[in-house]
Amino acid sequence: MSSPDNNGYGCSRSSRNRLWILPLFLLTACSTPTAPAPAAVVVPTPTVRVQAPSQPYDAFRGDLLDVIAAAVLVERDRCMAKADYPELQEIGGQPASGSFDDLKVTAAAFGATSAVEARRRGFGRDVPAEPPAVRSTSQKFSDAMDRCTQEANARLGPNAMEVQSRYYDLGNQLRMALRPVYADKMPPRFAVPVLACLRAKGFTSKTPDVRTFGIPFGNAGPEPSPGWDKRGVLQVRPANPARPYVPTSQESALAAAWYDCTTTAGWPRFQLTRALALQATTVHNLKPQLDELTPTIKSLAHQANTVIAQQ
């Protein structure tokens, strides 16, 4: 849960103005050699991207899309304030982070990595913390948002919106290429031993589908109550904390058994190996698009860095 001074993202609202440090670090750590190192900046803990072993999908710079998106928010909110909508600037733009972090595949992408974690998580997913939200039914507000978003992008470059859009598409294409790893059914050479192992642990089904074992599943707790504050023609809702998924006891037991049996059968290792092979093939197939767009994205991110530093 977040404290009153915490927005649920592990950083206090009063620290928002310092959030440009992260984009600065990412940009200087990973791109143009001519980019000056930020002086007198407290460098945060390096991201997983920097520490983890390289993968073919590292050629795609989703982290820079987040930097650009953060700069667009800053510029858009400045423009909106001038258009008599200071509320967005007051709540502060919440820089996105990790929009494409899932492209970095690890064993954790394919379920729990220990029996203890499996028991705690079950088969559900936590609802992540959310930043504040703004809502309005005003057409005038909507028109101003459109105009300010366009102007904010134009400050980064003449084709900034188009390049970003194409790069998001490219990231989603890369993601889609991995879909078979997640979506394909478990082949018999894994399914047979997994089902036998589960049966020995008291869980019986004819198919390796967690939904077919006749157990009840948990949930992520109640939806947060809205709590909207009216500010002019807008309504503003504070950040929502993360809502952990709480499995049932039967689900936890099945998840722990599932972890043991699938790991013994080599299923997660097979998925990871297959994912990395698919990454290599896909990067090869999409190399022209990556080569065309990534340098432009780096350039836009450099410009975005300047915009953020000027706020």
Added chain:
Amino acid sequence: MKLLPRLAAVLALAGGAAAITTVPAHADNGDGNVACNSGEICFYFDYSLGNLRRHFWNADMQHNNDYYWDPANNRQSSIKLMDTAGSFWNRDTECAIKIWDITSTGDWFVTFTAPRGWKGDLRTVGKQNRNNGHSRC
């Protein structure tokens, strides 16, 4: 795309689309208006932002509990959002939206990141319009 082919697809999916959770329907319907307004996260059954729709303010990782609203008949549809969304409009003022799917082996994965303002056909996400949840930022 016309409704009937989509309905056939929904019925075909129904057998394998058992819910992973059992929470009753909740109240996040965005602002409750037919229009997809600033700040809302809007899913549509048709591929071209058609009649049946489901709006949100918040993240929701349990689309199996969400049903479309049918404004033409002013009532809730019996069609679930899970695995049936044909198009989408992200009007969240702050966030890109991630759309999530879950496999039969219990693995969650992102199928699509929609940046702020993204609007369009979700068929690119997957042949079966797979979605089990969405998250903000």
